[in-house]
Amino acid sequence: MRGVVMHAPGDVRVEEREDPAVLAPTDAVIRLAATCVCGSDLWPYRGIERLAAPAPMGHEYVGVVEEVGSAVTAIRPGQFVVGSFFASDNTCEICRAGYQSSCVHREPVGALGSQAERLRVPLADGTLVATPGMPDDDLVPSLLAASDVLGTGWFGAVAAQAGPGKTVAVVGDGAVGLLAVLAAKRLGAERVIAMSRHEPRQKLAVEYGATDIVEERGDAGVARIKEMTGGLGAHSVIEAVGTQESMMQAIRSTRPGGHVGYVGVSHDVALPGEELFFSHVHLHGGPAPVRQYLPELIDLIWRREIDPGKVFDLTLPLDQAAEAYRAMDERRAIKALLTV
């Protein structure tokens, strides 16, 4: 089959890869309906994350089940399914507490590479969620968004305790940040401040429910948020970047007793203990337990109550994956969908 392999920073190729097969009795193999490039794929693309060897890429996926192992009972061939970036058994104590992305049996799907025609999904019963039927074509991008960026933005909003009466600020205007705006709004936040200086992203943020846009960053961004909140800071801040600057911007924008939900994968971040101590914020985040939210998110998409697929502002065939990476790296695209 055809699939994306990253050979070195900036060097992304579509190659012939071995066809996946059911290896364990709990596996499923799916034929992808669509896949996409993630903001986190840009870390190795930019050489910030080290790449030991050529690696298959991609961890977001929707598609039709082709084959299941003998121990798979809930998922059947022919179903349209959505999964996420960590396979999980969905039965262990950690899963039952809602942290499927830290499942004691978790397996990273990224290592298998979903930017391809087909994908082996481990622990299929615990990982995949079937849609009510075959989706209309126009729902596919939104279902694909649920696989990671929507689920991740949603977790960020939950971790930041976005809700009624709250002022929520979002640091980061990538797909996750934009969908965190959508999540905060859906969770009932009174005011949602998107921090962005890119006009098309500002526009989408407003469509998704942002009530305010702040263009300032760093200390100036913090000062602006304070100014808008009676000097106190936001109740909830969602961090969707993963750098030292964005983390400190998020912590400093939050009022004492408020909540920071951080979902940008941390890179070279060291949080100063004393400042954190006196900030009095709650800090929670990490790899989103997307599996927890999938049934609810699929339902919202199926009933066309939300349209997270709008974050895909570039669609290319799988064979042009290299251009998809380039466009996202150069911020010409928010997020690129690859048709298979």
Next chain:
Amino acid sequence: MRGVVMHAPGDVRVEEREDPAVLAPTDAVIRLAATCVCGSDLWPYRGIERLAAPAPMGHEYVGVVEEVGSAVTAIRPGQFVVGSFFASDNTCEICRAGYQSSCVHREPVGALGSQAERLRVPLADGTLVATPGMPDDDLVPSLLAASDVLGTGWFGAVAAQAGPGKTVAVVGDGAVGLLAVLAAKRLGAERVIAMSRHEPRQKLAVEYGATDIVEERGDAGVARIKEMTGGLGAHSVIEAVGTQESMMQAIRSTRPGGHVGYVGVSHDVALPGEELFFSHVHLHGGPAPVRQYLPELIDLIWRREIDPGKVFDLTLPLDQAAEAYRAMDERRAIKALLTV
């Protein structure tokens, strides 16, 4: 009046200090019934926290109100009162959210020095809580403990979400750690693991409700907690030290989705972002909003349901404050009470 002044690391003297007076209409002046030395007083005593000039010491206090300013309405001369280390108005939005120690008008009582015969307390109405009457002598140590160490241990337990069904581990066996054990037990925790290698402290921890004692520290301590919790880690971990080692021990002892409540004042701590991200823990702490808990804690003490005063295993007259500091520094005493 007589009061404690620290001149340099290791150099604590009892000197004649200026008598406090009502300066602002919201002030009160109290005559101390007892005061004490705090674990955090040891940071400058050990030269880890820099001392710019000779400083009056002490931020824990109980006593009888002598005089109030013209704007004080809830507190009256003659009342026995308990206060905490940050004066707070108890009416601002941050106070109303339960974070009085980040009150927008907060003032550090430590700068005024409660290791003395008398003390000016700013924002008296918002800061002080009167007991139902004059306490019996044997209740005074417990009421004094409520002023900081009990309230701080309590906040640690609340921040770590100690409660029914939870396994709670406590890092640190100082007065705050021991009272965090008491708090976790009162909050309904199923299992409370005290991490201590000091026999008298282990004994008090058990009296306060610890179900298990772990003597190992660092990586070995983490491994032991994992072993005791089916490989997962504790649901709740209270950190009551404030060093890099103790913070990492707390974070690593907590299961994904679990809660770390940290109340040890951070010194030279830098939290690695990536490890924190993948740990999936909730992190919350800071200077305890003791004022929030005072009414409840005073009530528990008044009804003799808890006996936090047991952490005072050394009682000396104010004039022997230097020996009180030495005994705590050398870990000969858990906590020293100074009679006034």
